Amino acid sequence: MKLIGLTGGIASGKSTVAAMLSRAGVPVLDADKLSRKVVEPGKPAYREIAARWPEVLRPDGAIDRSKLGGIVFADRAQLRELSAMVIPRIVDELRREIGALEARGEPICVVEAATLFEENLEHLFNGVLLVRAPPELQVRRLIERNGYSEEHARQRLAAQMPLEEKVRRSRWSVENAGQVGELEQRVREVWERILREA
Secondary structure (H helix, E strand, O other): OEEEEEEEOOOOOHHHHHHHHHHOOOOEEEHHHHHHHHOOOOOHHHHHHHHHOHHHEOOOOOEOHHHHHHHHOOOHHHHHHHHHHHHHHHHHHHHHHHHHHHHOOOOEEEEEOOOOOOOOOHHHOOEEEEEEOOHHHHHHHHHHHHOOOHHHHHHHHHOOOOHHHHHHHOOEEEEOOOOHHHHHHHHHHHHHHHHHHO
16 A cells, blocks of 8 residues: 655645545545544543643643643643654554555555654655645634644644754645645646656
């Protein structure tokens, strides 16, 4: 089975691209959804997070992901700690889901992963598709979509790998400057290339 990584900076439109591919019949796995699964109460990563950052637990015992994000995205050392707790478990879940798709005879699968490069996971894939967006557009989307202050939005962007480095490490890329129709056409074109080259 061919595995294609799909990534991009926060608010770049990678989930929009993932949805377009999924509608076209491509199996798409979402690492963010798996990240929620591995931190459910009772799971090993949950216990580690609860011990390290007890202040992020909600009254019902669940992890307040927004509060945890506010802590770790302001401190790279704590972000690395969190990654060490969560990423290996996400990779294990991905392998299980990929195995199930392979058993069904699927020839190709896309894995959407926001921090694919930051976590050095590109070796898992036959190639990576990067979704790019202008930084000012990313900031505006974070303010409008997530209700972030401009400072918090820029902090989240700054915590990610520079776009130039992501472009260098990607096999394919598509620009998302905000026009859905244009993006759909670009995604169709790049997917045809992926099918030929992967």
